[in-house]
Amino acid sequence: xxxxxxxxxxxxxxxxxxxxxxxxxxxxxxxxxxxxxxxxxxxxxxxxxxxxxxxxxxxxxxxxxxxxxxxxxxxxxxxxxxxxxxxxxxxxxxxxxxxxxxxxxxxxxxxxxxxxxxxxxxxxxxxxxxxxxxxxxxxxxxxxxxxxxxxxxxxxxxxxxxxxxxxxxxxxxxxxxxxxxxxxxxxxxxxxxxxxxxxxxxxxxxxxxx
Amino acid sequence: xxxxxxxxxxxxxxxxxxxxxxxxxxxxxxxxxxxxxxxxxxxxxxxxxxxxxxxxxxxxxxxxxxxxxxxxxxxxxxxxxxxxxxxxxxxxxxxxxxxxxxxxxxxxxxxxxxxxxxxxxxxxxxxxxxxxxxxxxxxxxxxxxxxxxxxxxxxxxxxxxxxxxxxxxxxxxxxxxxxxxxxxxxxxxxxxxxxxxxxxxxxxxxxxxxxxxxxxxxxxxxxxxxxxxxxxxxxxxxxxxxxxxxxxxxxxxxxxxxxxxxxxxxxxxxxxxxxxxxxxxxxxxxxxxxxxxxxxxxxxxxxxxxxxxxxxxxxxxxxxxxxxxxxxxxxxxxxxxxxxxxxxxxxxxxxxxxxxxxxxxxxxxxxxxxxxxxxxxxxxxxxxxxxxxxxxxxxxxxxxxxxxxxxxx
Numbered sequence: 129x130x131x132x133x134x135x136x137x138x139x140x141x142x143x144x145x146x147x148x149x150x151x152x153x154x155x156x157x158x159x160x161x162x163x164x165x166x167x168x169x170x171x172x173x174x175x176x177x178x179x180x181x182x183x184x185x186x187x188x189x190x191x192x193x194x195x196x197x198x199x200x201x202x203x204x205x206x207x208x209x210x211x212x213x214x215x216x217x218x219x220x221x222x223x224x225x226x227x228x229x230x231x232x233x234x235x236x237x238x239x240x241x242x243x244x245x246x247x248x249x250x251x252x253x254x255x256x257x258x259x260x261x262x263x264x265x266x267x268x269x270x271x272x273x274x275x276x277x278x279x280x281x282x283x284x285x286x287x288x289x290x291x292x293x294x295x296x297x298x299x300x301x302x303x304x305x306x307x308x309x310x311x312x313x314x315x316x317x318x319x320x321x322x323x324x325x326x327x328x329x330x331x332x333x334x335x336x337x338x
Numbered sequence: 339x340x341x342x343x344x345x346x347x348x349x350x351x352x353x354x355x356x357x358x359x360x361x362x363x364x365x366x367x368x369x370x371x372x373x374x375x376x377x378x379x380x381x382x383x384x385x386x387x388x389x390x391x392x393x394x395x396x397x398x399x400x401x402x403x404x405x406x407x408x409x410x411x412x413x414x415x416x417x418x419x420x421x422x423x424x425x426x427x428x429x430x431x432x433x434x435x436x437x438x439x440x441x442x443x444x445x446x447x448x449x450x451x452x453x454x455x456x457x458x459x460x461x462x463x464x465x466x467x468x469x470x471x472x473x474x475x476x477x478x479x480x481x482x483x484x485x486x487x488x489x490x491x492x493x494x495x496x497x498x499x500x501x502x503x504x505x506x507x508x509x510x511x512x513x514x515x516x517x518x519x520x521x522x523x524x525x526x527x528x529x530x531x532x533x534x535x536x537x538x539x540x541x542x543x544x545x546x547x548x549x550x551x552x553x554x555x556x557x558x559x560x561x562x563x564x565x566x567x568x569x570x571x572x573x574x575x576x577x578x579x580x581x582x583x584x585x586x587x588x589x590x591x592x593x594x595x596x597x598x599x600x601x602x603x604x605x606x607x608x609x610x611x612x613x614x615x616x617x618x619x620x621x622x623x624x625x626x627x628x629x630x631x632x633x634x635x636x637x638x639x640x641x642x643x644x645x646x647x648x649x650x651x652x653x654x655x656x657x658x659x660x661x662x663x664x665x666x667x668x669x670x671x672x673x674x675x676x677x678x679x680x681x682x683x684x685x686x687x688x689x690x691x692x693x694x695x696x697x698x699x700x701x702x703x704x705x706x707x708x709x710x711x712x713x714x715x716x717x718x719x720x721x722x723x724x725x726x727x728x729x730x731x732x733x734x735x736x737x738x739x740x741x742x743x744x745x746x747x
Contacts, residue, residue: 158423162431162624165578193566194553196682197661200674209662211649213571217564220578222571226649247553247686273380284388285580285674292388 132215135168135223138189142172149178152228168307169224176229176238183210183244186225190214195224197251199259201287205230205260208238231261233288240265259285345373350700350734352381361709367697375692379597379685387675394670395421395495395641396634403489405677406546408448411440412654413661413677414493419574419650420663421495425641433497434576434630435490439510439512440483440502441575441652442494442612442619447476448655449612452708453528456602459701460537461739465527472520482506495632495637507620514613521610529590536745538599542691542703545596552690555683556657557604558707561587562596568653575652580618582611598706605708642670651730656680656708681709698741701734 134142135155144148152173157166168228174182186192195211210227231238238255242248242264252263253272260283263269271278345366352360360381366374390398395417402413415437422429454469477487483502492498502510505624510619528534544554549562559566567584569577585607587593587600594600611675631637645667657680664674684707692703 140417160429160574161434161576161578162622163579165573167572167574191550193550193555194658195649195658196662196676196678198674200664209649211660211662216566217584218570219570220573224572224649224651239415245553245681246551249685250682270378271380272378273383275380284385305574 129260132218132221133189133223135170138214138225139170139172141189142182142185146174146178146182150174150182165220167224169226170223171226171228172299173228173230173256176231179210179227179229180239180241180244182227183212183241186212186214187244192225192245194245194247197248197255199255199261199285201259201285201291202230205232206236206259208255208261210241229309239263242267249314259283260290281317348697352378363700363704365692365697365700370696370698372692372695372697372700375684375689377688386478387677390672390675392558392671394638395665395672396638398672398675399495400491401489401492402677403493404609406679407488408451409444409654409656409659409680410488411444411490411493412652413679414490415441415575416650416652416659416661417663417675418493418495419652420648420661421641421644421665423648423650424663424665425495425644427496427630427640428547429497429630430627431624432501432626433630435623436498436500436628438576438580439616439619440480440490440498442615443476443480443483443513445612446609447473447480447657448708449609450476452605452705453524453602454657455705455708456598456702457528459705459735459738460534461742462534468527468555469524470515474515475513479510482509494629495641497628499629510616510620514616517609517613521606521613524606524609525590528606529599533742533746534602537598537699537702537742538602539597540595541598541699541747542695542706543595543597544687548690549596549687550552552655552686553683554687554707556653556680556708557601557608558656558657558684558687560585561594561600561604563587563594566658568651570656572651574650576619576622577615580615580621582615582618583642585611598702601706638670641665642669647674654680657684681707696741697734698737701738 139153139155140211143153150172152171155169156169156171165287174179192212192214193216195213198209198211200207208229208231210224210229214225215220216222229238238261240248240252242252249266249268250272252266253268253270257271257274258268281290282292284292345368348365348367350363350365352362362378362381364376365372386401390401393401399414401418402417403410405413450469450473452475454466457465466711481487483506484492484500492500535648544558544562546563547659549559549564555566555614563586565584565586570584585604587603589607590603592600592603631640644665647664649660649662651658659680660678662674662676666673687707688704695703
């Protein structure tokens with residue numbers, strides 16, 4: 129059995145080690161189910177210079193599982209959220225740790241964490257594609273989800289002038305029937321006489337809640 | 339032979355030989371053996387997240403159902419959980435149980451579907467048809483509960499749209515007994531078969547250490563001996579109230595070295611686990627409503643005002659599924675929505691497990707992590723001198739089948 133700690137202890141350990149370099153620490157517990165067992169999460173903001181140290185500190189506690197790196201356009205800044213989990217494998221002992229790294233849009237660079245967690249490469253490649261954050265030191269910087277002929281400097285998750293311009297959006301539901309094709313050889317349906325609607329049958333469960 | 343030897347490149351895809359969605363593999367081959375693997379996903383990128391950021395949360399919920407045809411309800415469930423956290427919606431206890439039951443039925447149908455695919459890749463088409471035939475029962479039950487065979491549309495923010503009442507239990511119990519009766523047969527067909535063991539044991543090995551480092555999830559990581567299951571680690575819905583354990587390959591006297599055989603073991607015994615979980619749910623279900631807020635307009639009003647960020651995780655049939663949502667209280671649509679499906683995490687393991695294996699093993703190894711991919715055309719084999727030959731899907735499949743026959747003889 130591995131030694132575990134409470135979310136507060138984990139947060140305190142980061143405060144002791146990093147002092148004011150970690151900020152905005154929030155320990156949250158969301159209770160679910162009839163027994164209201166807690167889902168434990170610790171959120172904290174770290175600077176990009178300290179990101180690798182913070183991940184290394186987490187590894188020294190317990191090797192984490194990297195869920196995903198999420199990203200959000202936040203006006204002048206881009207938030208990168210590293211979702212990691214430690215202490216999995218025991219019943220209800222897992223703690224989710226979220227490192228938020230804010231990078232300015234004028235200088236969108238972040239160091240890679242793939243030296244510590246090799247599985248991060250694909251998520252980092254996606255961030256380069258989608259939100260235009262350059263990951264320094266990434267072992268493989270090719271595009272991953274966007275096609276190779278996708279225009280440079282356009283990032284689908286950006287909400288500024290670098291986001292997708294309206295000219296690229298195809299609103300397929302607005303497309304009418306092509307006019308240069310013959311009318312299909314389908315006869316118009318015969319008008320059906322209106323019948324009295326039958327009384328609706330009782331649903332077997334009666335549980336539909338719409 | 340005067341031909342220049344190795345290495346030569348073998349591109350496979352983007353129309354995939356073995357599975358159902360486009361992805362492009364490039365293998366560097368030395369004779370029959372794979373030396374290096376590279377792949378490029380993204381051939382079916384639909385921009386779901388981009389679409390979601392222009393819709394309100396209830397509309398996104400039904401978009402979630404359509405992210406995947408096999409594990410759609412898990413996407414809807416995890417999105418609902420994330421939004422419920424932000425908008426502070428209390429889900430009724432009964433709804434937790436309804437969510438759990440439908441999620442477990444989905445796991446049963448997904449794992450049996452996978453078992454069929456695996457049998458097909460190995461050349462056991464009778465077993466493939468048998469597996470898909472017995473899968474029908476689970477899809478029928480899902481239709482009985484939700485009204486749909488795929489894209490169930492049962493999830494709602496703050497609960498579920500339909501209830502599972504006591505008069506529906508006999509039908510559920512009938513399905514559970516059906517699968518219980520078949521379990522021994524399935525174990526016998528898949529795990530006691532000499533040829534399947536020869537093809538799958540020591541094929542596509544992923545060690546425990548690498549499974550952790552590459553951030554794999556679900557049955558893929560559990561088959562490598564990594565005890566990781568969101569249902570137990572961070573229980574959601576009703577899982578915290580139920581009694582069950584993580585399935586690891588040692589349930590069937592396996593050493594747990596993370597090969598294809600271990601992935602079969604984990605999936606088959608997870609069907610058994612799902613049956614237990616549904617039974618426990620039916621026994622423990624509390625009475626009460628299944629939806630926190632029945633008035634749709636009122637729900638939307640509350641969601642419009644909601645502000646904050648949250649992420650939620652569930653254990654989908656293929657592994658951890660995770661959604662991150664951020665809402666700012668000024669507009670209906672969320673500011674950010676990030677979907678992470680399980681294959682997203684598991685695809686990195688392909689590079690590891692395909693290296694050093696033979697061409698004929700590609701289909702079963704690629705299938706063994708149960709990727710969410712779709713169907714099939716041809717493979718081009720391009721020689722070093724630029725002479726292109728075409729290897730069709732049938733040819734690649736035949737190679738796999740021939741290997742099985744060779745081992746059988």
